[in-house]
Amino acid sequence: MRGAHEGKIPTRNQPIRDFVSDRVAILMGMHLGAPSKPCVAKGDRVLMGQLIGEPVGPLGVAVHASVSGNVTAVEPIPYMTAEPMMCVSIRNDFKDEWVELNPLGNVETCDPALIVPAIKEAGICGMGGAAFPTHVKLTCREGATCDTIILNGVECDTHLTADHRLMLEEPARIVDGLRAAMRALDVKRGVIAIEDNKPEAIEAMSKAIEGRIGVEVAVLKTKYPQGCEKQLIKSITGREVPSGKLPVDVHTIMLNVATAHAIADAVIDGKPLVERITTVTGCVLEPGNLRMRVGTYLCDAIGECGGYSEYPGKIVCGGGMTGTCAPNHDVPTTKATNGIVVFNKPDSRSVEEGPCIRCGRCVEACPMGLNPYLIKHHCDMAKWDEAKKLNLLDCTLCGCCSYACPARRWLTASFKVAKANLAIAAERGKAQ
Amino acid sequence: MRLRLSTLPHIRSGETTTTLMLNVLIALVPCVIAGIYNFGWNAAMLMAVCMGTAILSEYLFQLIARRPVRVGDLSALVTGLILALNLPSSAPWWMAVVGSAFAIVIVKELFGGIGSNFMNPALTARAVLLASWPVMMTAYVSPTYWQQGVDAVSSATPLGGLSASYLDLFLGRIPGSIGEVSKVMILVGLVYLIISRTITWHIPVCMVGSAFLFSWIFGADPVAAILSGGLLFGAVFMATDYTTCPMTFKGQVMYAAGCGLIVAVIRAFGSYPEGVTYAILLMNIVTPLIDKYVRHRVYGHGKGEKHNG
Numbered sequence: 068m069r070g071a072h073e074g075k076i077p078t079r080n081q082p083i084r085d086f087v088s089d090r091v092a093i094l095m096g097m098h099l100g101a102p103s104k105p106c107v108a109k110g111d112r113v114l115m116g117q118l119i120g121e122p123v124g125p126l127g128v129a130v131h132a133s134v135s136g137n138v139t140a141v142e143p144i145p146y147m148t149a150e151p152m153m154c155v156s157i158r159n160d161f162k163d164e165w166v167e168l169n170p171l172g173n174v175e176t177c178d179p180a181l182i183v184p185a186i187k188e189a190g191i192c193g194m195g196g197a198a199f200p201t202h203v204k205l206t207c208r209e210g211a212t213c214d215t216i217i218l219n220g221v222e223c224d225t226h227l228t229a230d231h232r233l234m235l236e237e238p239a240r241i242v243d244g245l246r247a248a249m250r251a252l253d254v255k256r257g258v259i260a261i262e263d264n265k266p267e268a269i270e271a272m273s274k275a276i277e278g279r280i281g282v283e284v285a286v287l288k289t290k291y292p293q294g295c296e297k298q299l300i301k302s303i304t305g306r307e308v309p310s311g312k313l314p315v316d317v318h319t320i321m322l323n324v325a326t327a328h329a330i331a332d333a334v335i336d337g338k339p340l341v342e343r344i345t346t347v348t349g350c351v352l353e354p355g356n357l358r359m360r361v362g363t364y365l366c367d368a369i370g371e372c373g374g375y376s377e378y379p380g381k382i383v384c385g386g387g388m389t390g391t392c393a394p395n396h397d398v399p400t401t402k403a404t405n406g407i408v409v410f411n412k413p414d415s416r417s418v419e420e421g422p423c424i425r426c427g428r429c430v431e432a433c434p435m436g437l438n439p440y441l442i443k444h445h446c447d448m449a450k451w452d453e454a455k456k457l458n459l460l461d462c463t464l465c466g467c468c469s470y471a472c473p474a475r476r477w478l479t480a481s482f483k484v485a486k487a488n489l490a491i492a493a494e495r496g497k498a499q
Numbered sequence: 500m501r502l503r504l505s506t507l508p509h510i511r512s513g514e515t516t517t518t519l520m521l522n523v524l525i526a527l528v529p530c531v532i533a534g535i536y537n538f539g540w541n542a543a544m545l546m547a548v549c550m551g552t553a554i555l556s557e558y559l560f561q562l563i564a565r566r567p568v569r570v571g572d573l574s575a576l577v578t579g580l581i582l583a584l585n586l587p588s589s590a591p592w593w594m595a596v597v598g599s600a601f602a603i604v605i606v607k608e609l610f611g612g613i614g615s616n617f618m619n620p621a622l623t624a625r626a627v628l629l630a631s632w633p634v635m636m637t638a639y640v641s642p643t644y645w646q647q648g649v650d651a652v653s654s655a656t657p658l659g660g661l662s663a664s665y666l667d668l669f670l671g672r673i674p675g676s677i678g679e680v681s682k683v684m685i686l687v688g689l690v691y692l693i694i695s696r697t698i699t700w701h702i703p704v705c706m707v708g709s710a711f712l713f714s715w716i717f718g719a720d721p722v723a724a725i726l727s728g729g730l731l732f733g734a735v736f737m738a739t740d741y742t743t744c745p746m747t748f749k750g751q752v753m754y755a756a757g758c759g760l761i762v763a764v765i766r767a768f769g770s771y772p773e774g775v776t777y778a779i780l781l782m783n784i785v786t787p788l789i790d791k792y793v794r795h796r797v798y799g800h801g802k803g804e805k806h807n808g
Contacts (some may be wrong), residue, residue: 225510297798310799381503386509395500408509415503421572424516424614427746436795438746458797466508473514474614480506 077354078346080226083236084355086371088157091133091362092144093119097151099199100126105155111138114166115338119155122190128200129190131362133341134159146398147384147391154399157362168337174247182251182334189333191340195219195230195294195323196385198403201253201330201455204320205251211315213252217303218245220268220324221287221294224386226440227406229344230324234261234268237328238275242282244327247334254321257282258303259324264289291388292465296321298434310461325405335405340402344429349409350377359400365407366396372397380415383408388466400431419488421474429468429478439478446481451488461483516613522571522697527736529579529684534677537642542677545595546583552599553579560608576614578602579737581621584678585729585776586628589638598624618783619740622733626776639674649756655769668726677706679732689735698739701748702755706734709759717767730762733775743783750786757782 073178096102104119107113113132120130136159143151171177171185187202207213218241222230234241245257259276261269263286276282287293287302297308299321308316314321322330325343332338341361345368348354352373359368365382369375383390384404400407429439437458459482469480534542557575561568579599586595593649610616629636663673671681679685692698707725714724726730738744738758745754758778765774 140721172681298797301798307799310797312799344509379500379502381505381509383509388508390507391500391511392504392509394504395502410509413511417503417505421516421569422612422614424519424574424741425743425746426519427751428514430746430795431748433795435798437797438794440746458800461797461799464507470508470510470512471514473512473519475515477506479508483506 070455078226078348078356079231081228081232081355082346083232083358083418086357086359086368087134087161088360088363088367088371089159089161090156090364090367091141091159091360092154092364092399093130093133093362094146094399094401095120095130095155096146097130097149097198097361097403098126098128099197100124100128102382103127103130105141105153107138107141107155108131109138109141112136113138113157114164115459116166116168116341122187126200126203128190128192129339130155130156131190131339131341132157133362135162135164136160141174144395144398147394154387165338170337171334174250174334176242177250177334178211179250179253182247182330185333185337189329189337189339190331191326191333192402193323194329194336194343194403196323196389196403198401201322201326205248205320207315209254209325212318213254213315213320214250214318215256215258215304215320216245216248217299217321217429218253218257218324218327219271219294219296219299219321220259220261220265220300222265223262223289223291223294223418224388224390224406225291226348226408227346227386227409228348229356229405231265231268232330233328233344234265234324235271238271240331241272241324241327242279243277243335244329244331245282245322246279247330248320248322248327250405254320255281259284260287260294260299260303261285262287262289262293292467295434295463295465297463312460343400343402343404345400345404346406346408347372348406350379350411351409352376361402363401364397364399365393368400368407369409371395375409377411379409380412381410383410388470389464418475420476423476424474426473428471428473432467432471434465434467435463437462439482440456442478442485443476443478443481446485449488451485451492454482454485455489460489462486514573519576519697522692523577523736524573524580525675526688526691526695526697527577527584527678527685527735530584530681530732533671533681533684534584534588537671537680538677539678541792542583542588544592545586545588545590545636545677546580548592548595549583549586549599550576550579552596553582554658555601556600556603557608557783560604561612564608566608566612569613572613575603578607578620581678582624584732584736585621585625585676587636587639587675589640590635590675594628594632594635598628601627616742617787618780619743620739621778622780622783623735626780629776641674642672642680658798663727665722665726668723673727676729676732679729682726682731685731685735692735692739699748699751702739702744702753703734705752705755706738706758706762707731709756710734710762713760713763714721714766717763719763719767724763728766728773729775734758736777737775738779738782743786745786745789745793747790747793747795750789753793754782754786754789757785 101124107119115135117132140156144154146152191201193199329340382393466479553575602620606623607616708797711721715721759777762774
């Protein structure tokens with residue numbers, strides 16, 4: 068799909084800069100899966116990297132303190148979820164005292180069997196947005212095999228340049244992370260996928276892979292949603308993930324470049340995931356790419372970037388196509404916050420839905436080959452089963468159809484509702 | 500601070516129904532200019548009456564039916580103007596009123612308004628006028644600057660037996676409907692539509708190509724076939740109507756090929772010299788069938804699941 072790349076430019080050439088706030092609020096539910104259980108109390112002094120949330124359930128992820136200092140509160144705070152979310156707030160003493168770390172050392176020589184446990188201990192989850200626990204991804208279930216690990220450096224969503232800057236400034240660490248994942252699973256092929264609109268990143272990564280075993284850089288055409296898991300697997304391997312299956316069913320595992328960077332930190336230095344790069348852009352005075360501690364408040368990050376340049380109408384965590392709206396600027400970032408985009412009032416206005424004119428733009432835009440106009444027709448009448456018959460469940464909620472629709476129909480929004488309804492119906496069916 | 504919450508995506512393309520309709524109107528401007536230049540002020544009057552009636556009847560219908568008033572999307576203006584460009588310049592004003600009101604009220608609004616009609620409103624209105632007043636609807640006039648005889652009120656079109664050179668056909672020095680005679684101006688409109696990404700090349704190129712091919716197979720002069728009558732105008736402005744053409748490019752190619760075939764069949768074997776109107780209307784009716792069977796393969800379903808890396 069053309070046209071969705073316009074907002075990218077302002078932070079492209081902004082080097083990563085460090086920003087440490089005097090307070091952090093670390094959410095217990097930053098990942099997909101059950102929220103972690105806080106294991107510190109108000110008034111405790113915690114060290115950087117100290118475990119503050121114990122993983123719960125099969126998709127649980129450990130949570131660590133991202134600064135050293137005193138715990139000021141352990142209580143639920145309002146978040147983007149329906150219910151307030153448990154959160155550990157810490158006042159930063161700026162001493163950055165680390166807990167004792169257990170590094171494994173060189174990624175090429177360490178014991179491969181220890182890599183996945185190290186990743187689990189470091190509390191790493193997917194940093195491209197979906198926040199799926201990485202140690203679960205790297206544990207192939209019984210009978211499944213993997214022959215290719217793809218690093219997603221496509222960053223196809225609008226506004227975002229965090230991955231781009233990371234590839235430019237710390238390419239060796241990314242390759243280390245990829246090698247660690249490859250060795251852990253004994254995978255022979257690692258591919259770093261980058262869109263052709265990032266020539267500097269392609270150059271940096273190509274230089275970084277020199278002399279490394281089994282690693283290659285793949286240059287892809289710039290088109291949204293090139294970075295969606297299913298589209299990227301098809302582009303790189305020619306394989307299609309069958310409907311309802313996972314990438315590992317076609318022997319492929321995909322990781323974000325930032326996740327690979329975090330894996331390298333965990334293996335080489337033994338450091339848990341406590342900081343990440345986030346692009347802060349849109350209506351802020353000095354847009355930039357910030358390396359921030361997990362749990363930094365949005366308003367602190369926006370303040371670091373000079374504050375609002377216009378009265379904000381909408382603040383999006385993530386990119387312009389697939390980001391999530393923040394209810395206000397007093398919410399913290401998570402391990403998966405790759406961008407903070409501020410929209411002004413005019414750009415945030417609600418659009419009135421017009422009647423479908425059957426122009427076919429949604430049909431040509433859909434990367435999954437669906438008929439969005441027809442599915443929407445059934446969704447409008449709450450006929451979820453009819454929508455399901457039209458393969459609604461294959462919809463990845465990429466937003467292409469809504470973006471393209473000249474009648475401004477709320478296609479993606481309807482599909483989200485329909486999918487939620489079908490999920491509830493499936494739950495009930497299972498219960499009976 | 501009050502922030503808006505919404506689902507993704509947070510950005511939209513600049514295209515709206517209104518801008519698309521505006522693009523069609525802009526693309527029609529060369530045809531309008533050529534029409535007025537060729538046929539004089541009666542042509543201008545017909546266009547004004549058609550567009551005025553279309554807007555007014557849509558507004559009144561939506562008001563009476565208590566539907567949201569959507570006159571602002573400009574689609575009624577497009578329908579009115581296309582109908583006017585399909586009339587002979589000698590048509591009386593009341594025919595323009597009847598045709599335009601029929602197109603909007605009966606064909607478009609009664610079926611649910613924009614996007615819900617199953618046939619092209621302007622073309623259906625033209626077919627109705629043709630059936631109701633066949634003599635007046637075919638009383639074609641030669642362009643004013645090219646009138647060779649003293650009395651050039653009504654004459655046969657090239658399809659009706661008049662002989663004309665390719666250049667005459669191309670430049671519009673022939674009798675015919677207001678908008679269809681000047682092929683140059685239609686092509687200018689086509690280029691604008693494609694550059695502004697309002698339509699793609701699939702339908703116009705395939706329809707003209709198919710008419711060329713089948714005319715040649717049926718023994719007619721294929722170059723004259725694509726340059727005469729309303730073929731080019733129909734292929735560019737009427738077969739491409741979003742609502743009544745298929746959704747996928749593959750479906751559009753099939754639909755356009757069908758249009759071209761029917762035009763050639765009607766012209767070669769029918770008793771009626773011109774077939775573009777009926778060809779497009781017939782294929783409009785086939786569109787739902789094409790959309791039902793010609794669909795993209797859904798990712799992850801059926802063939803294409805290669806596992807050989």
